[in-house]
Amino acid sequence: MSKQVNQTSFLRTIVLVATFGGLLFGYDTGVINGALPYMSEALGLNSFTEGLVASSLLFGAALGAVFGGRLSDYYGRGQNILYLAILFFVAALGCTLAPNVTVMIIFRFLLGLAVGGASVTVPTFLAEMSPADSRGRIVTKNELMIVSGQLLAFVFNAILGNTMEDNIHVWRYMLAISSLPAIFLFFGMLKVPESPRWLVSKGKHDDALRILRLIRDEQQAKAELSQIKDAIAAESNLEKASVKDMSVPWMRRIVFIGIGVAVVSQVTGVNSIMYYGTEILRDAGFQTSAALIGNTANGVISVLATLVGIWLLDKVGRRPMMLTGLFGTTTALLLIGILSFTLEGSATLPYVMLTLTVTFLAFMQGAIGPVLWVTLSEIFPLRLRGFGMGISVFFLWITNFFIGLSFPIMLENVGLSGTFLAFATVGIVSLIFIFKYLPETKGRSLEEIEEFFRTYDKQDELLKKVK
Template sequence: MSSTSHSTLIYKSTLVASVGGLLFGYDTAVISGAIGFMKIYYHLSDVMMGWVASCALLGCIVGAMYSGKLSDHVGRKKVLMLSALLFVISSIGTAVAPNLLFFVVFRIIGGMGIGIASMLSPMYISEMAPAAIRGRLISIFQLGIVTGILVIYFVNAYIAGIHNETWNISTGWRWMFGSGVIPSIIFILLLLTIPESPRWLASHQRNSEALDILTQINGAELAQQELESINESLKDETPFSFSDIKAPQLKRAMGIGILLAILSQITGINAIMYYAPEIFKSIGVGSDSAFMQTILLGIINVIFTLVAIQYVDHWGRKKLLLLGISGMTICLFITGLVFYTQQQGYLLLIAILGYIACFAMSLGPLTFVVIAEIFPTKARATAMSVATFFLWLAVFLVSQTFPVLIGSVGSACTFWIYTIIAVFTFIFIWKTIPETKGKTLEEIEKEWTDRE
């Protein structure tokens, strides 16, 4: 079977796993439409507004931390089902929460689902995908995320337009959270139709099942070679533990994975995603217009994620990352300048859309691609859990501090701080990120070992 004639199984499995990304985006961005109404309903201060917007991220941190070990024991697919169930519970709980404490508890439960999906969906795809198209397939997970974000922007705008402002403040925001039940149930049903990861099956000595799935994806000859290569990488039978992360061949990969995960977030992406309507309102845009500009932001996000999917396996990870972070740096500087000069025109919208476009074709999808590729099979679940844990920790810090930064140092300085971080990120990517396009996961693992 040629590298271009892969079976429908791999595309189907990728799309289903990417629904986990859709729920991730949907549940993460729902707050952007609700936070303004909740601020009035609960009389939130800047600090409390930051907490309500970011409390789900505590759950994300917990979900990311434990999902790797759990998926090593019971399988990738079962833990993805757990994430979908957590999304259902959270959607219902936040919609009917009688007070802010209950709301926060159910948002944290939903956050656990996001944390699991953010780590396991790209890992599952990486363990299923043929080397030649792996970057493209993992990037489809990011397409799921941005599609989820775009869908909830439309849902939020629709719900906000049903009745007047008073209804939105008392009830509308509850509908926004409750709407997440529908995609969550769809995810559970779709997961029933896809197989377990062949690399997980091989690690549990279920070689005939692993070979059957690999054969459906790659054809009989390549499947046998790949299974032998997987088993070779699993030869050391001692169970993997967190202490093994200190091993020389893992240390460098771990450092790169953690730093890339952190830097992908502290360049301000979630500040813009969570607070986009509030940012647009702050320069005099009306509530309805702010919602529509936020939807435009979501559309740009989807379009430029498709650019990443198209070119990641041709241009390579590193070139796309450097191109994207360069554009992000310029757009962040311009955003700060707009706030500094207090311009009321469309330059802020253009700068923010440019920033989103550059993020969507680079750090957005490729962070997940790189951290799903650079770790050895035996360590992948635990190492990705650690990297994703730091990613969500960074998201939490950005979301928690953004309203406080805006209130203390002002909007211009806040975006210029993100600009400086973006410059550092460019240097980090240029100096340290390895190129992994076209290599099997086992070939990448061997390169790390040979380097030591």
């Protein structure tokens, strides 16, 4: 019994340490929200350079996501997270000490490489370290740590912004805080073992068994080692998909849906609120210090809604959750667009805006966010999974990049109302896309999902011939 307790405790330690990669992901994407108003003044930013500072991280994340998986295949999952911790630390210090906008953009890009690398490596590492019966619960802890990191960023922004409001370098303190979890991640990963699955893929079976014995009982360790060997042997005989396979209609349809779901999750405008929430509340009428405090509500609701979303995921279908989420976010965006115009100059507008952004995030983080990653992991059959996930996540980050870059420019040129009405219009298009193309995957095996797409295309071809 004591040995089993130790195994469970060690696994929890592994999960805690690794998910600090998710915490850094969240903090580094959220901290710009409060730092930007002070940074703009100190570095003389305009709407375009504000967008570049915020979005350079997202462009780096797109590249980091593409190469992060390959590097973790080469160096090992744990080793790659260790290197990412170093990059998180160096890039955080670089942003903190940046003397001008050019240096800031360069180090934000490097920070993005770390964020993107963590976005693919940490969930993979957690999945490979987890027992099969608790894998879903453990992997979703990374999503929880991401939104917790964003909440921490908003809280520290509010504290520093209100206690050091007259200090022109307050934004540097906000950015510097992210170096602390990077130190914890680095020293923690020095004590964390490598993924057994990766070790087996490199022929290190004895090392894999030794590590499995630290987190499983003897019988489970041996059985899992055998399963890993069989899975890797099967994958080695599997021909991987590539661009040429896009000539096959059913494969092309799956990749089209994967990209579509990834893009839809971002064109809701969620990250305009996560990155520019303080700016939005300031434009609505709050003072900067009050906007920083109000913005923490966005972080709190994100964490609570994510917990609810994880709980709902296996109780409600993916499709109704996604449609409900999009209906809620689009309605909130429409109301923001209308009321920010009709209540302009009113003392109630800032509070209305805060209420609507919180409502928006409740639907986004409680319905769309959880469904996004589960859907991407379910719709791709094994042969197509690496290619399909890679290209979908790349489009997710690139969409995020363009929204992050264009939002402050739109805010300056068409105002708060026009910007959010544009997001609402795109939300309506997204609803139509999901209603028309997204199938229900809950309760279906990967083989059944693959057969659905094959059959769907055959039926489609027959209908065309009849017409």
